[in-house]
Amino acid sequence: MASGPSSPLLGRQVVHALKALLELAEDGSPRWRSVASLAGSQALPAPMLEQLLLRLRRSGLLEARRGRVGGYRLARSAPLISLAEVVAALERQQGAMNGRDEPASATATLTAADRVAQLLERRLRAALERELGQCSLADLQYDLRSAQAVLSDTGGILLG
Numbered sequence: 001m002a003s004g005p006s007s008p009l010l011g012r013q014v015v016h017a018l019k020a021l022l023e024l025a026e027d028g029s030p031r032w033r034s035v036a037s038l039a040g041s042q043a044l045p046a047p048m049l050e051q052l053l054l055r056l057r058r059s060g061l062l063e064a065r066r067g068r069v070g071g072y073r074l075a076r077s078a079p080l081i082s083l084a085e086v087v088a089a090l091e092r093q094q095g096a097m098n099g100r101d102e103p104a105s106a107t108a109t110l111t112a113a114d115r116v117a118q119l120l121e122r123r124l125r126a127a128l129e130r131e132l133g134q135c136s137l138a139d140l141q142y143d144l145r146s147a148q149a150v151l152s153d154t155g156g157i158l159l160g
Helices: 012-025 033-044 046-058 085-098 104-108 112-133 139-149
Strands: 061-064 069-073
Touching: 012 033, 012 046, 012 069, 012 085, 033 046, 033 112, 046 061, 046 104, 061 112, 085 112, 085 139
Parallel strands: none
Antiparallel strands: 061 069
């Protein structure tokens, strides 16, 4: 998969993690893939990808095995992994590292317009979370196959 622009809604780390998960789900079998193999195919630094994969493993989305034939694989089949789980796993651990919660003193000085903007952000986040909860890794696989078919030399399209 070629590296392209990342989504401002999801963030660069989530996009990289989703691309790695799509590769792990690629052939439908629980095959072990090394970090080096995944990083090489995505043109990403292996240490950065390793950190993302470790976070997904801690959340129960991946299994890990050491050794020459080890690496990572999906803990469940692609239809059973929602995109909301992936985002939550990465954000939960990132938020804990960044100390996301604002102190009460910071919210006490907000203007009415600031509060309206916060409310809008909460509504948008809730809508995004609902949408991500309804979409599985298998849905993304279908979209990926469709995009690959359109970009192929034959210009085919995948239906149904």
